[in-house]
Amino acid sequence: xxxxxxxxxxxxxxxxxxxxxxxxxxxxxxxxxxxxxxxxxxxxxxxxxxxxxxxxxxxxxxxxxxxxxxxxxxxxxxxxxxxxxxxxxxxxxxxxxxxxxxxxxxxxxxxxxxxxxxxxxxxxxxxxxxxxxxxxxxxxxxxxxxxxxxxxxxxxxxxxxxxxxxxxxxxxxxxxxxxxxxxxxxxxxxxxxxxxxxxxxxxxxxxxxxxxxxxxxxxxxxxxxxxxxxxxxxxxxxxxxxxxxxxxxxxxxxxxxxxxxxxxxxxxxxxxxxxxxxxxxxxxxxxxxxxxxxxxxxxxxxxxxxxxxxxxxxxxxxxxxxxxxxxxxxxxxxxxxxxxxx
Amino acid sequence: xxxxxxxxxxxxxxxxxxxxxxxxxxxxxxxxxxxxxxxxxxxxxxxxxxxxxxxxxxxxxxxxxxxxxxxxxxxxxxxxxxxxxxxxxxxxxxxxxxxxxxxxxxxxxxxxxxxxxxxxxxxxxxxxxxxxxxxxxxxxxxxxxxxxxxxxxxxxxxxxxxxxxxxxxxxxxxxxxxxxxxxxxxxxxxxxxxxxxxxxxxxxxxxxxxxxxxxxxxxxxxxxxxxxxxxxxxxxxxxxxxxxxxxxxxxxxxxxxxxxxxxxxxxxxxxxxxxxxxxxxxxxxxxxxxxxxxxxxxxxxxxxxxxxxxxxxxxxxxxxxxxxxxxxxxxxxxxxxxxxxx
Numbered sequence: 001x002x003x004x005x006x007x008x009x010x011x012x013x014x015x016x017x018x019x020x021x022x023x024x025x026x027x028x029x030x031x032x033x034x035x036x037x038x039x040x041x042x043x044x045x046x047x048x049x050x051x052x053x054x055x056x057x058x059x060x061x062x063x064x065x066x067x068x069x070x071x072x073x074x075x076x077x078x079x080x081x082x083x084x085x086x087x088x089x090x091x092x093x094x095x096x097x098x099x100x101x102x103x104x105x106x107x108x109x110x111x112x113x114x115x116x117x118x119x120x121x122x123x124x125x126x127x128x129x130x131x132x133x134x135x136x137x138x139x140x141x142x143x144x145x146x147x148x149x150x151x152x153x154x155x156x157x158x159x160x161x162x163x164x165x166x167x168x169x170x171x172x173x174x175x176x177x178x179x180x181x182x183x184x185x186x187x188x189x190x191x192x193x194x195x196x197x198x199x200x201x202x203x204x205x206x207x208x209x210x211x212x213x214x215x216x217x218x219x220x221x222x223x224x225x226x227x228x229x230x231x232x233x234x235x236x237x238x239x240x241x242x243x244x245x246x247x248x249x250x251x252x253x254x255x256x257x258x259x260x261x262x263x264x265x266x267x268x269x270x271x272x273x274x275x276x277x278x279x280x281x282x283x284x285x286x287x288x289x290x291x292x293x294x295x296x297x298x299x300x301x302x303x304x305x306x307x308x309x310x311x312x313x314x315x316x317x318x319x320x321x322x323x324x325x326x327x328x329x330x331x332x333x334x335x336x337x338x339x340x341x342x
Numbered sequence: 343x344x345x346x347x348x349x350x351x352x353x354x355x356x357x358x359x360x361x362x363x364x365x366x367x368x369x370x371x372x373x374x375x376x377x378x379x380x381x382x383x384x385x386x387x388x389x390x391x392x393x394x395x396x397x398x399x400x401x402x403x404x405x406x407x408x409x410x411x412x413x414x415x416x417x418x419x420x421x422x423x424x425x426x427x428x429x430x431x432x433x434x435x436x437x438x439x440x441x442x443x444x445x446x447x448x449x450x451x452x453x454x455x456x457x458x459x460x461x462x463x464x465x466x467x468x469x470x471x472x473x474x475x476x477x478x479x480x481x482x483x484x485x486x487x488x489x490x491x492x493x494x495x496x497x498x499x500x501x502x503x504x505x506x507x508x509x510x511x512x513x514x515x516x517x518x519x520x521x522x523x524x525x526x527x528x529x530x531x532x533x534x535x536x537x538x539x540x541x542x543x544x545x546x547x548x549x550x551x552x553x554x555x556x557x558x559x560x561x562x563x564x565x566x567x568x569x570x571x572x573x574x575x576x577x578x579x580x581x582x583x584x585x586x587x588x589x590x591x592x593x594x595x596x597x598x599x600x601x602x603x604x605x606x607x608x609x610x611x612x613x614x615x616x617x618x619x620x621x622x623x624x625x626x627x628x629x630x631x632x633x634x635x636x637x638x639x640x641x642x643x644x645x646x647x648x649x650x651x652x653x654x655x656x657x658x659x660x661x662x663x664x665x666x667x668x669x670x671x672x673x674x675x676x677x678x679x680x681x682x683x684x
Contacts, residue, residue, distance in 0.1 A: 139573025139605045196543035203542050203577040228580075231481025231626050235545040235581030242573045263481045265625065279618070283607065284573050 008100050008125050008190050010038045013062035013092070014052060014073045017085050018045040025050030027102055028073025030184040034163050038190075040065040042073075043088065050074060059088065063095040069125070071187055072101040081105050090116040100125035102183035102194075127186040130197045130206075137204025137243050139284050144214030145339065147291065148246035149224040150277050152268055154233060154261040156254040158224035159185050161294040161323050165250065166221040168328035169335070173342040176219040179211045181240060185223045195225055196236050203236060207243025217342070222246065228276050229268040230260050238280055245284040248291035248335060249277055255308060256299045270312060291338060292331035293320040350442050350467050350532050352380045355404035355434070356394060356415045359427050360387040367392030369444055370415025372526040376505050380532075382407040384415075385430065392416060401430065405437040411467070413529055414443040423447050432458040442467035444525035444536075469528040472539045472548075479546025479585050481626050486556030487681065489633065490588035491566040492619050494610055496575060496603040498596040500566035501527050503636040503665050507592065508563040510670035511677070515684040518561040521553045523582060527565045537567055538578050545578060549585025559684070564588065570618045571610040572602050580622055587626040590633035590677060591619055597650060598641045612654060633680060634673035635662040 012035075014028045022029070032039060032052040041057040044050075052073075057065065070092040076082055081089075081103055089099050089107065093116040101107050107124040108114045117124050147165060149158040162178060162185075169176035178185070180192030198206045211220045222244045226233030251273050260267055268276075274290045281288040293312050297305035305322060313320035319330035354377075356370045364371070374381060374394040383399040386392075394415075399407065412434040418424055423431075423445055431441050431449065435458040443449050449466040450456045459466050489507060491500040504520060504527075511518035520527070522534030540548045553562045564586045568575030593615050602609055610618075616632045623630040635654050639647035647664060655662035661672035 136604070137574040139607050196541070198542050199538070200540050200542050200545050200578045200581070201538035201575065204574050228622075229625060231584045232479040232546050233543065234584055234622075234625075235577040235579075236542045237577075238570075238580045239542070239577030242576055262478070265481050276621070279621075280570075280576075283571060283576075 008187065009068035009098055009123070010190060011067055012039050012187070013057070013059070013067035013070045013097065014039055014042045014054060015070050015088060016042055016044045016048050016050050016052070016074045017072075017076060018047040019050050019074045019076060022050045024076065025052065025074040027075070027184045027187065028052050028071070030159075031071065031073060031187050034188045040067045043070070045084065045088070059091045059095050059097070063097060067097055069098040069100050072099070072103060073187075075103060081110060086110055086112055089113050093117050093120050093122045096120065096122070098123040098125065100127060100187065102127050102187070104128060127183045128194050128197055130193050132193065134198070134202040134205040134209055136202060137208055137239070139242065141245060141285065142208070142213040143216050144218050144220060146211055146220045146222055146244055146246045147248045147250065147335070148222045148241065148244050149250050149252055149294070150237070150241070150273060151224060151227045151252040152229070152270060152273050153227050153254065153257060154230055156252045157294060157296045157323065158252045161250055161252050162221045162223045163188065164323035164328045165331060168332050169219055169221065172332050174219050175215070175217065175342070176221055179220050179222040181210065181223045181225050195240055196233070200235065203239025204243035207240045211244045224252070227260070227268070228273065228280065229265070231263055231265050241277065241281050242284050246281060246288060247285060247339065248289055249281070250292045250294050250331060251277070251290060252294045252296070254296045270316065274316065289338065290316070290318055291334045292318055294323050294331075295320060297322040297325060350529065351410035351440055351465070352532060353409055354381045354529070355399070355401070355409035355412045355439065356381055356384045356396060357412050357430060358384055358386045358390050358392050358394070358416045359414075359418060360389040361392050361416045361418060364392045366418065367394065367416040369417070369526045369529065370394050370413070372501075373413065373415060373529050376530045382409045385412070387426065387430070401433045401437050401439070405439060409439055411440040411442050414441070414445060415529075417445060423452060428452055428454055431455050435459050435462050435464045438462065438464070440465040440467065442469060442529065444469050444529070446470060469525045470536050470539055472535050474535065476540070476544040476547040476551055478544060479550055479581070481546075481584065483587060483627065484550070484555040485558050486560050486562060488553055488562045488564060488586055488588045489590045489592065489677070490564045490583065490586050491592050491594055491636070492579070492583070492615060493566060493569045493594040494571070494612060494615050495569050495596065495599060496572055498594045499636060499638045499665065500594045503592055503594050504563045504565045505530065506665035506670045507673060510674050511561055511563065514674050516561050517557070517559065517684070518563055521562050521564040521586075523552060523565045523567050537582055538575070542577065545581025546585035549582045553586045566594070569602070569610070570615065570622065571607070573605055573607050583619065583623050584626050588623060588630060589627060589681065590631055591623070592634045592636050592673060593619075593632060594636045594638070596638045612658065616658065631680065632658070632660055633676045634660055636665050636673075637662060639664040639667060
């Protein structure tokens, strides 16, 4: 670990550009959902169809309001940085802000941005890229306790579940922190890395770095990535499982999906995910166990959702909940029963 | 897949530098073991203690003998490129050769080398680095048949076993090719990539690229990496397993080892590796099965070796062999029995 971890200065000014719909600004929305108090406002260009609900302001107004970093919280089609967004980034750097981006293109690869950052002595953060060097994973048990969210698929609520669990743990008197492994998560925690951008040899080592040794009674709630059953990304998932060496894990599931995201592979069952996670995870934490099931029930009405959760909970002898609809209390209860109260 | 695959022009001139022992030149030794007919000779500087047995020659003699690429087949302490090696690389470029390296340092990052390559219009190949872009893994079954070598640990003979199996398959009338996934393997095949240098998101996609669709009766024998049970590298292993979607796999094992390479984790059993490989591998190839066990018996005498192989073979109902001592015939027999003769 030769480079410093990425630490993004706060508060943020969120840049939404002129994206044509709300989905294109989901990074900004995620930040506001979880860290509204870290944000001074939003910058929207003419024609922007997204809205985080934050106060609209110009870049100079954001700077005057105390913003330290402008976060590009939207993606345009193709993931590129259009010329008129470059103008806004340069304006932010000239106004004394750092700039952080989750785009595929690196900010520093755009000459005008690179020059403006150098001229103003500002930082550029490309959270989708990673210039840190890591040790390879060691597999040795570290002090502290960890919970990892895993999934039957990609994009089934692993980040949201981890954030909700972290919040619920803290509210119940545990000391807990959220460990980010993806770009939106990094903005929400102010620290972390996009694990899928790490060189393959260092996945587990990077996961060890991002959930480091802590006080023995401190909990880290680690944002999961991919799925052990996803044919594109399972390697990242396994390296994260080995490196984060969780004591407990929460299985995240989306019940209306029949095929895994982006591929033709059928979804595994929750049973399969629990079994495989324990089989693989015990390599670095023999005590690993499932502490709950988090289901995105958005597509179901209340009766259907509650019936499904009851059925899943009973079958597995585990709390099953929808973090958004029904909270994480039941899973925290399970953690208390398994590992003790704070 | 936007860039061209790495294709290294042959024949090779092997550069051994002035390394202090034979082990430091193991890349060159591996090339000579398997592709002696691709090599015109070796270049050794004063004090070199390694010897591949090839004819010693100067760089200009190598060029006159028809060499197209000088391969740096040795590593010095620290994996860096010492100044006097840089002089030899520049000399090779000026003599009209391409240069290929498996060192951690990139050839093109050394200004004198970069300039000489540009001036002479020569290629630099850094097989440990990868500038290709890949699609993410698709998980769809491709035409052709594949065998993957897997291991109870790193460095247990997966490359050697794959090469021996490829050779034995071809000798028995199968059409077979070797798919390289590590640096020495790339030099031996003239194509491939260091899978552990790929960005984590693309491990499976890169594995799909390196074992592409072929004629239905063609066999690809894929060099394995790491181990599903190694806490540093299992993510690479799983992505390779999913992406190469093997029909058959061979478990490679080193019986005297008690801990996995570089870590404190105990070695898994051959049983565990077979079970986990089938459980994970059936995601992209439901017919996956083990076709043999390859044991490095170097530390055992003949009686001990044969007794161990007999015991392992009987326990698993599989051919167990040492590829170096006893060849791969028994494993080819098993492939014939399972999948038909050529």
